[in-house]
Amino acid sequence: MDLTPEKLRLIPMVALIIIGCFGLLNSKTMLRSLLSLDVIDTATISIFVLIAASAGSQTPIVTASRYSSYSDPYPQAIILTAIVIGFATQALLCAIALRLGRRSPMLRYRDLEK
């Protein structure tokens, strides 16, 4: 397997995913797993954006003066939905954390899983 610059650019994002998964699997409280999920979410979105930019990094807008190398608009358009969905998930999880936080303010799994 040869390492092209496109693949090299993805390495930080993959590292971010691994960090997020590590956080999710090792968190002791609800808030930490919530934030870890957000880290994985962001990393996934960045991967989409970077892959779309592999063809070229200029804006794909048709104007009078045309650019030479466009980035692919298709994945970028699609990832907008994923951003909104990730935001909605976070909002719902925060609402639940708020409700559960009244009874056990530390939100530790040890207390909640009884």
Place this chain on the structure above:
Amino acid sequence: MIDYQILFPFLIFLPALLGFVGCVIPKITFPFSVLMLLGYALGSFSYIGSNTSYLYTLVGEGGIQFSVDSYSFPLIFGSCITLLIVFGLFFKKFTHYYYQICLVLLSALLISFTTVDLVSMFISLELLGFSAFLLIADRNDRKSLFNAFQYLIGGGLAMLIYLIGVVQAFTFTGSFLLEDLVKAPETALCLIVAGLLTKSGVFLCGMWVPNIYSHANSQSSAVLAGCVTCAGIAPIARMSQILNPISDSMIVIGVISAVIAAIYAVFERDSGRALGWSSVSQLGIAILSPTYACSYAMQHGICKALLFSTLYSSTVDGSSDSANINIKNDINSKLSVTNEFLRVVVFIIASLSIMGFPFLAGFITKNWIKYDIPYEAKIIYTTAALLTSTVYARLIFDRIKNFIRQPYARSIMTLSRASKNISDLFSSSQNYILLFSIISLIVASTAAPALFTFSAVQSAIVSAILGGILFVSVVGIQADEFVKPVTRTLDLVGAPFLVAALLLANLIYLKI
């Protein structure tokens, strides 16, 4: 001739539209939504078994592709019937915005049954996850809120894993279509399948199922078991039809899931959790054969919805709080002796149907799958069927025991009240629904008369009897020692990773 390019998108988004309108004017919209569900059920029922398929593309060239075909019709029919059963039996117990959520859920289900596009699948599964989250949290106590939290965080992670798989496939194929996955690398396939398996709740990924089914309201459990877990089945069936490595791995996963979840169910003492484990086992059987997966999931979904609706008597709803309120106004409970009796009968019939007893709907679908899978898997499949009959023998036993223990149970037996009991039978609309479901489960078995060979009927009856005997022999084992409920969040969240790794190892090195 109506242009189906416009008609089908309208039909898909109609439930969501009705759901949102229903938030504003709830009383007026409810009858319309019931009518719409009836229409969908009848419409899809007339297409089951025919090879009709409509392909269309939303918003012109390069848009989102949909395919309404033989995979979608059974599942649409099953979900509509499940929702109708829940609407009919639990209408008086609905909390605010309950049926509206169900309608939005139906819209998400329709998208996931019909789409052949990976990104639309992602969006519909996320919408489905949100609706299911609201249904689980509907009971609104601390434990169900925490269950909903676990479901959402596990489902969210699974969908992110799925999305990473999708983007990796995109770099190799250049499109998001399901049929282009043939050119995708193994890693991408593993990630996509692990996400789908988590949503449909098959073995390791499905450990959230028993926790949630046992604690949620019975109407929510019925909807979850009948519709939500079916959503992953259609794309998995489509994928294993075109990809040979996936269909081979699905047989391994399905067989493991069917046997181990059934063993868990046998040793489980709580009826709700046993039903949840059995649901995991049944969906494991469903993914064995891509051709009949959807029919099997449909039959299982309808039977499970009936089982969850009738698991508890109508006055006691599994939770102690509502029981106390209902005992005070026991004017209804005296009237509903026949209703209770009917509920027990429906419970038994639906259990027998899942066991695959002859002359019921389950017998047909079980045999379709049985003749479709390779010989090596057939032996383990029979084992799973035997364990399933053990589970349901115990469930039927417990249900009848609970019924007889009630003070009013004896009046159903006395002959002097027989005429009054019969007149009670036609007094409420719930009884009509229950009676109709019994009859239709029996009538459905006439769909394929060719399957009623002597050996098949014999083996089904023998397996049911053996299940009963096995139940008597394991009933004394103190299983609480070694079957502990899995409730830790770590276990629920980490399962998709494990399954993705196992699948990858299988696809690259083992090549089963």
